[in-house]
Amino acid sequence: MKDWNEKCAVVGIYNAYNASILSYYALFAMQHRGQEASGISASNGQKISTYKNNGLVTKVFNENILEKLQGKSSIGHNRYSTAGEDSMNDSQPIFAKYSLGEIALAHNGNLTNAKEVRKSLIQEGSIFQSHLDTENLIHLIAKSHKNQLVDRIVDALTQIEGAYAFVFLSRTKMFAVRDKYGLRPLSLGKITNPDGTEGYIVASESCAFDLIGAEYIRDIQPGEMLIFEGAYSKHIPTPKSIKIFPHNPYPCIFEYVYFARPDSKVFGKNVYEIRKQMGIQLAKEYKIDADMVIPVPDSGVAAAIGYSRESGIPFELGIIRNHYIGRTFIEPTQSARELKVRLKLNPIAELIKDKEIIIIDDSIVRGTTSKQIIKILRHAGAKKIHLFISSPPTISPCFYGVDTPNKSELICANHTLEEVRDFIGADSLVFLSLEGLRKSISCDDSENFCQACFDGNYIDDFTKANL
Numbered sequence: 001m002k003d004w005n006e007k008c009a010v011v012g013i014y015n016a017y018n019a020s021i022l023s024y025y026a027l028f029a030m031q032h033r034g035q036e037a038s039g040i041s042a043s044n045g046q047k048i049s050t051y052k053n054n055g056l057v058t059k060v061f062n063e064n065i066l067e068k069l070q071g072k073s074s075i076g077h078n079r080y081s082t083a084g085e086d087s088m089n090d091s092q093p094i095f096a097k098y099s100l101g102e103i104a105l106a107h108n109g110n111l112t113n114a115k116e117v118r119k120s121l122i123q124e125g126s127i128f129q130s131h132l133d134t135e136n137l138i139h140l141i142a143k144s145h146k147n148q149l150v151d152r153i154v155d156a157l158t159q160i161e162g163a164y165a166f167v168f169l170s171r172t173k174m175f176a177v178r179d180k181y182g183l184r185p186l187s188l189g190k191i192t193n194p195d196g197t198e199g200y201i202v203a204s205e206s207c208a209f210d211l212i213g214a215e216y217i218r219d220i221q222p223g224e225m226l227i228f229e230g231a232y233s234k235h236i237p238t239p240k241s242i243k244i245f246p247h248n249p250y251p252c253i254f255e256y257v258y259f260a261r262p263d264s265k266v267f268g269k270n271v272y273e274i275r276k277q278m279g280i281q282l283a284k285e286y287k288i289d290a291d292m293v294i295p296v297p298d299s300g301v302a303a304a305i306g307y308s309r310e311s312g313i314p315f316e317l318g319i320i321r322n323h324y325i326g327r328t329f330i331e332p333t334q335s336a337r338e339l340k341v342r343l344k345l346n347p348i349a350e351l352i353k354d355k356e357i358i359i360i361d362d363s364i365v366r367g368t369t370s371k372q373i374i375k376i377l378r379h380a381g382a383k384k385i386h387l388f389i390s391s392p393p394t395i396s397p398c399f400y401g402v403d404t405p406n407k408s409e410l411i412c413a414n415h416t417l418e419e420v421r422d423f424i425g426a427d428s429l430v431f432l433s434l435e436g437l438r439k440s441i442s443c444d445d446s447e448n449f450c451q452a453c454f455d456g457n458y459i460d461d462f463t464k465a466n467l
């Protein structure tokens with residue numbers, strides 16, 4: 001699935017030597033959550049230094065740059081942007097000087113009432129430097145009359161709606177907070193420094209912990225803020241937890257379907273195991289005879305393994321993915337899209353020729369990528385192609401921090417199953433039920449998830465009122 005993009009990754013490192021280098025590695029591990037721009041802010045206790053630029057983490061940073069980002073605490077951000085809004089001004093962390101000192105901020109999510117808040121801030125005299133909804137927070141914090149930064153952050157958060165995992169950095173403290181629904185993930189881990197002292201990491205995904213040898217502790221709870229302080233004392237205290245909003249969890253179910261890396265633990269559960277279960281559930285719901293099960297790499301691999309295991313149909317890597325694809329240098333037309341799929345995915349014709357195959361992918365958005373995949377499989381000589389999708393049809397756009405096409409572009413929102421199958425060109429097309437998806441996560445009826453892109457039920461009143 002290629003048309004549905006997580007907007008960002010955030011990381012925060014506290015009380016670690018070379019904090020900016022650890023942020024760099026954490027951002028590298030979370031590159032899949034944003035490839036347009038990357039940035040790090042670091043504090044040495046006296047001042048905050050920031051560097052950000054467009055491009056992949058390895059392109060943006062080098063040893064010289066990281067050397068200049070001195071200090072024991074840092075925050076970082078990978079950005080995914082929509083077309084036309086990828087200027088440097090819109091990359092993060094956002095840094096500002098205000099009456100209490102300096103602050104840097106990184107955000108994963110989307111503030112649903114951002115336009116309204118921005119309008120009223122502008123009317124009151126604020127001058128914005130970016131298109132970012134996140135910049136609202138900086139202005140709200142700067143304008144707050146509270147005496148302590150922590151109170152100003154709380155004051156600002158009570159004025160915004162929507163999805164967020166924020167990390168804030170001041171000269172001496174770090175703050176990490178999730179919105180009351182816990183829509184976007186944010187986990188806490190422990191770092192052991194070479195001298196035996198302890199530090200902390202917060203990150204969108206736990207795969208960031210593994211790369212730097214940090215230990216997963218727990219998720220930051222929906223509506224919870226963690227305050228990290230004491231970086232320059234001998235023993236830093238455990239981060240202080242404040243409940244800002246009542247616990248009302250609705251985490252994003254799509255993290256399990258597509259966004260998160262399979263080696264991550266998200267919302268407390270391993271993503272790979274859940275994706276495998278999605279394949280098992282799919283086989284329980286739809287069992288047919290076929291010569292082999294093949295995944296769309298990499299997004300369909302775990303579900304295809306699960307399907308194969310449950311159905312007894314052999315698993316084969318029938319399509320090979322080229323991991324080294326950059327941009328295509330032709331106009332963004334349909335033929336460019338075709339070329340992009342062909343550059344990335346190549347079937348093994350000798351394996352597929354004259355075979356009846358089940359191909360497994362995680363989801364369908366516009367249907368154009370699936371159509372191209374079916375086309376290249378037919379070209380490779382497949383006798384029959386059954387496209388099995390390991391999640392329900394996506395029928396509604398996301399307003400909570402994921403870049404999605406409009407409803408009019410979501411093929412399943414506007415066409416019957418038979419019309420979609422016909423457009424894609426598969427011999428059959430099936431989707432995992434929503435109940436099957438929830439079973440894969442082992443959640444009971446009382447456990448809530450945001451699943452609005454599958455059922456259209458948005459969770460917050462502001463979005464419902466403004467549809």
Ligand code: SF4
Nearest residue numbers: 252254398450452453
């Ligand atoms: S609408 Fe879909 S993608 Fe967006 S937060 Fe909800 S489940 Fe996740």
